[in-house]
Amino acid sequence: MAEGDNIALRADKLAIRRGARELFHDLSFVVRAGEYVEVRGANGAGKTSLLRALAGFLKPSAGQIHFDAAEEPALALHYLGHLNGLKGSASVSAHLRYWSGLFGVSSSLEQSAARLGLMALRDLPARVLSQGQQRRLALARLLIAPRPIWLLDEPAASLDGAGRTLIGELVDSHRQRGGLAIAAVHEPLGPTAHASVILA
Amino acid sequence: MFAAFANPARFMSLSAWLTPVLGAIAFILFAVGLPWALAYSPADYQQGETVRIMYVHVPAAWWALAIYAFMGGASLIYFVWRHALADVAARAAAPIGAVFAGLCLITGSLWGAPTWGTWWEWDGRLTSMLVLFVIYLGYMALRSAIEDEERSARLGAILCMVGLINLPIVHFSVVWWSTLHQPASIFRPGGSAIDPSMLGPLLTMAFAYLALFGALLLMNMRAAILRRRVEGARLRGAA
Amino acid sequence: MSAFWSTFKRDFALMWSAGGGVVAPLGFFLGAAALVPLAMGPAHDALAAAGPPLLWVAAAFAVLATIERLFQADLEDGSLDQMLLSSAPLELIVLAKGLALWCAIGAPIALAAAPVAIALQASPSLVPAIVVSVALGMGGFVGAGLTGAALTASVKRGSVLIALIVMPFFAPPIIFGSAVASSGFGAAFLLLAGCALAYLVLGTFAAAAALRLQAE
Numbered sequence: 001m002a003e004g005d006n007i008a009l010r011a012d013k014l015a016i017r018r019g020a021r022e023l024f025h026d027l028s029f030v031v032r033a034g035e036y037v038e039v040r041g042a043n044g045a046g047k048t049s050l051l052r053a054l055a056g057f058l059k060p061s062a063g064q065i066h067f068d069a070a071e072e073p074a075l076a077l078h079y080l081g082h083l084n085g086l087k088g089s090a091s092v093s094a095h096l097r098y099w100s101g102l103f104g105v106s107s108s109l110e111q112s113a114a115r116l117g118l119m120a121l122r123d124l125p126a127r128v129l130s131q132g133q134q135r136r137l138a139l140a141r142l143l144i145a146p147r148p149i150w151l152l153d154e155p156a157a158s159l160d161g162a163g164r165t166l167i168g169e170l171v172d173s174h175r176q177r178g179g180l181a182i183a184a185v186h187e188p189l190g191p192t193a194h195a196s197v198i199l200a
Numbered sequence: 201m202f203a204a205f206a207n208p209a210r211f212m213s214l215s216a217w218l219t220p221v222l223g224a225i226a227f228i229l230f231a232v233g234l235p236w237a238l239a240y241s242p243a244d245y246q247q248g249e250t251v252r253i254m255y256v257h258v259p260a261a262w263w264a265l266a267i268y269a270f271m272g273g274a275s276l277i278y279f280v281w282r283h284a285l286a287d288v289a290a291r292a293a294a295p296i297g298a299v300f301a302g303l304c305l306i307t308g309s310l311w312g313a314p315t316w317g318t319w320w321e322w323d324g325r326l327t328s329m330l331v332l333f334v335i336y337l338g339y340m341a342l343r344s345a346i347e348d349e350e351r352s353a354r355l356g357a358i359l360c361m362v363g364l365i366n367l368p369i370v371h372f373s374v375v376w377w378s379t380l381h382q383p384a385s386i387f388r389p390g391g392s393a394i395d396p397s398m399l400g401p402l403l404t405m406a407f408a409y410l411a412l413f414g415a416l417l418l419m420n421m422r423a424a425i426l427r428r429r430v431e432g433a434r435l436r437g438a439a
Numbered sequence: 440m441s442a443f444w445s446t447f448k449r450d451f452a453l454m455w456s457a458g459g460g461v462v463a464p465l466g467f468f469l470g471a472a473a474l475v476p477l478a479m480g481p482a483h484d485a486l487a488a489a490g491p492p493l494l495w496v497a498a499a500f501a502v503l504a505t506i507e508r509l510f511q512a513d514l515e516d517g518s519l520d521q522m523l524l525s526s527a528p529l530e531l532i533v534l535a536k537g538l539a540l541w542c543a544i545g546a547p548i549a550l551a552a553a554p555v556a557i558a559l560q561a562s563p564s565l566v567p568a569i570v571v572s573v574a575l576g577m578g579g580f581v582g583a584g585l586t587g588a589a590l591t592a593s594v595k596r597g598s599v600l601i602a603l604i605v606m607p608f609f610a611p612p613i614i615f616g617s618a619v620a621s622s623g624f625g626a627a628f629l630l631l632a633g634c635a636l637a638y639l640v641l642g643t644f645a646a647a648a649a650l651r652l653q654a655e
Contacts, residue, residue: 019348020435057523058655074524083517089456090449101445104526141521331607338604345594354652355590359604362586362645366608369634373611376630377618 007033007076007148007180008068009054015062016049023049024199025062031182033148034175036192039184041199047184048082050199051151054182055079069148077149082157084138088127092118092137095126096144103145112143116166131158142170150174152183165190207285208425215418222415229408237401250314254398257307259406260300261325263413264332265367267297271339272364275357285421287353290360291343292420296413298336304329324378328371335363349428442527443535450539457508464501464544465551471497472555483560490559491569491620495613497555498548498573502580503605505544507598509536509588510650519654529647533589537581537643545577556620565623572619572631576612579635582642583608589646592653608638 008030015025023046031037039047053060056073069076086095096109113119116136126134135158142150150171156164168190171181182197183189237255271290278286308326313319342359346352455461475493476486513519522532552573553566561569587605591597611634618627 019350020432052655055520055524057520075526077524079520079524081517081520083515083520085517085521087449087453087512087516087518089453094449094452098445098449099521101441101448102521102525102527104441331610334603335607338600338607341600341603342590345591345597345600351593351652351655355649358645358649358652359586359590362641363607365641369611369637370607373614373630373634377614380618 006068007178008066009149009180009182010066010068011054011063012066013063014050014053014060014065016046016053016058017061018046018049022061027063027197027199029195029197031180031194033178033180035194036171036175036181036183037195037197038189038193039182039197039199040186041184045199047199048153050197051079051081051153051182051184055151067149073149076147077151078142078145078147080138080142080150080152080155082153084134085141086126086134086137089125091123091125092129093122095137096140099141100144103141103147105145107144107146109144112140115143115170116140132160132163135159136163136166139167139170142174146177148179150179150181150183152181154184154186156185156189207283208288211285212422212425215422219415219418219422222411222418226408226411226415229404229411233401233404233408237405241401242395242397250311253307253311255401255405257304257311258402259409260304260307261329262406263409264297264301264304264329267293267300267413268332268335268360268364268367271297271360275360278353279357279361287357288421288424289417291353291356292417292424293413294336294340294343295420296416298333298340300409300413301329301333301336305333322378324375325371327374327378331370331374332367335367339363442525443531446522446532446535447539450536451543454505454539454543461543461547464505465547467504468497468501468548468551469555471500472559476559487560490556490561491617492613494552494555494559494569494573494620495576495616498552498577499580499609499613501544501548502540502577502584503598503602505540506584506588507591507601509540509585510592510646510653511588511597514592514653519650523651523654529650530643533585533646533650534639534643537585537639540584541578541581545574545581549574549577561620565620568623568628569620571624572616572628575632575635576616579612579631579638580609582635582638582640585642585646586649589649589653592650612638 010030012028013025014027016023027050029037039050041047049058052058054065055077057079067073067076090098092113093109096113100106100109110119113122116139118133118137118140121129121133121137126137129137135155139155152167152171155167159167171183171189174181233255238252241252241255271293274286274290274293277283278290305326308323308329309319312321312323312326339356339359343352343356346355472494475489479486479489510519513522523529525532549570553570556566556569557563583605584601586608587601590604591601594600612631615627615631615634619625619631622628
């Protein structure tokens with residue numbers, strides 16, 4: 001599918017409340033095709049909530065989120081959260097096949113697996129993988145189903161140096177294809193961020 | 201945030217005087233209705249004096265059902281329009297409805313015991329009320345099991361609405377089964393119509409229950425709103 | 440459709456490999472159905488009258504025993520987020536999970552209902568009606584179970600809570616199903632079929648609405 005072309009994500013005076021506490025308000029930014037934006041802030045500042053709101057999982061208490069995309073938002077984005085979305089007893093290949101069915105694509109699973117160094121682990125159940133390997137398996141979703149918008153919540157968590165470099169490369173090639181990425185990070189990921197969104 | 205509490209503020213000032221008024225009305229109606237029902241109304245030609253339990257049992261049954269419908273409506277309003285008071289109302293009404301349902305079951309048992317010779321009979325309507333009682337318990341249990349206030353409200357609203365749709369199905373199935381297996385219910389004194397002389401005390405008791413529900417509902421709602429204010433202040437102080 | 444079948448295949452496979460697999464609910468059903476007759480002793484007439492409801496209650500318990508983790512696991516490991524981003528609507532995904540549960544538990548128990556019914560003194564001519572009605576009734580139980588599981592997905596150790604919530608929904612299928620065991624493919628059967636279908640449809644939509652709230 002054609003990624004990019006005039007993809008944009010716009011947040012307009014966003015406010016998010018969790019329980020009785022308002023995390024932030026009056027947050028506005030735009031991310032366009034080919035851009036990579038970092039979200040920074042202390043723990044509890046609302047980085048995860050912001051990404052989940054952009055993903056459509058929770059509704060902001062004020063403000064709007066606009067997607068200039070060809071399809072509806074839920075089909076145009078990928079969300080990589082703290083949790084990997086893995087089932088311990090299912091094998092690596094079973095996960096790849098499941099995601100390819102879930103997202104309605106039929107791409108080459110071997111290619112994605114190879115890119116992420118998972119080929120040797122194909123038949124192992126997810127629970128015997130290390131944290132880093134599980135994280136890389138979760139990243140496979142991004143490659144299996146090409147979608148223009150990537151929302152990444154601390155993507156490099158539990159990854160070693162090689163893993164972090166890998167993510168940087170994935171984000172870079174994603175941008176070159178016209179996609180956009182927003183990542184909540186504590187340290188720089190690799191690619192030069194186009195802009196930073198700082199949450200107090 | 202403040203908009204959500206503007207209405208509750210008006211509610212608080214309204215309920216501040218309305219609650220005792222409703223309480224007084226309930227007291228008066230019970231003071232008139234109970235002696236009328238239990239002493240001064242005619243006995244039934246079939247059941248004798250035990251029919252007097254009807255005056256406690258039947259309004260309890262009506263209101264147990266009506267309160268659940270009220271909760272369903274409030275849940276719908278909350279689910280669609282996010283009106284905070286609607287959720288407070290639904291949650292506050294639940295224990296009252298549960299008590300009315302329980303009262304209906306107990307008085308039903310007491311009513312039937314002399315006639316049936318047993319302390320419980322799986323009469324269609326009584327069994328339906330038992331299921332309604334369980335539905336109330338399930339709703340209250342779910343609301344208290346979920347700690348997050350808003351999530352508890354929205355999930356509770358779904359459960360209440362789904363339960364409301366299920367209620368006619370349950371009632372139909374239970375009555376269908378009991379008409380296959382049992383003669384007609386005893387819970388219709390004097391045959392299929394209620395004698396007009398019984399209507400007076402019955403309606404008085406019915407309105408007494410209504411006033412009582414109103415007073416208790418407002419009391420519960422006020423307590424819930426005050427509790428939320430305290431917790432909100434505590435959280436802001438900690439943040 | 441591929442999202443539907445991928446979800447079905449994954450969930451069905453997971454149920455096979457989960458604690459006890461498919462054998463456990465089946466064994467549970469047989470054990471639960473045997474408990475009361477065991478206690479009653481050889482009272483044939485009483486058993487014949489009590490048999491159908493016993494069978495149905497045992498089937499209902501078997502569903503209750505397995506639904507607690509249906510959505511809770513997805514909520515805890517992050518799979519629910521991905522289901523919300525699927526190419527198919529969440530309702531279809533929920534239905535796929537329900538179908539997997541029915542295939543893993545509903546169908547085997549429906550087949551097991553045949554020998555159990557005979558053991559509970561049912562007349563052999565009614566066994567086909569009993570098996571088909573249990574299969575349908577299990578569909579209804581699954582529908583109600585989907586709602587209960589979705590509403591309680593965030594509650595730890597919520598199995599008692601789920602049971603309390605779905606019990607009022609289990610009553611009509613149990614009543615109609617028990618009647619089928621004595622009257623065969625008649626009015627009771629149609630009522631059961633309608634009820635089960637209504638629960639499945641209603642349950643799917645209610646569960647999806649609840650899951651969206653759980654993901655917040």
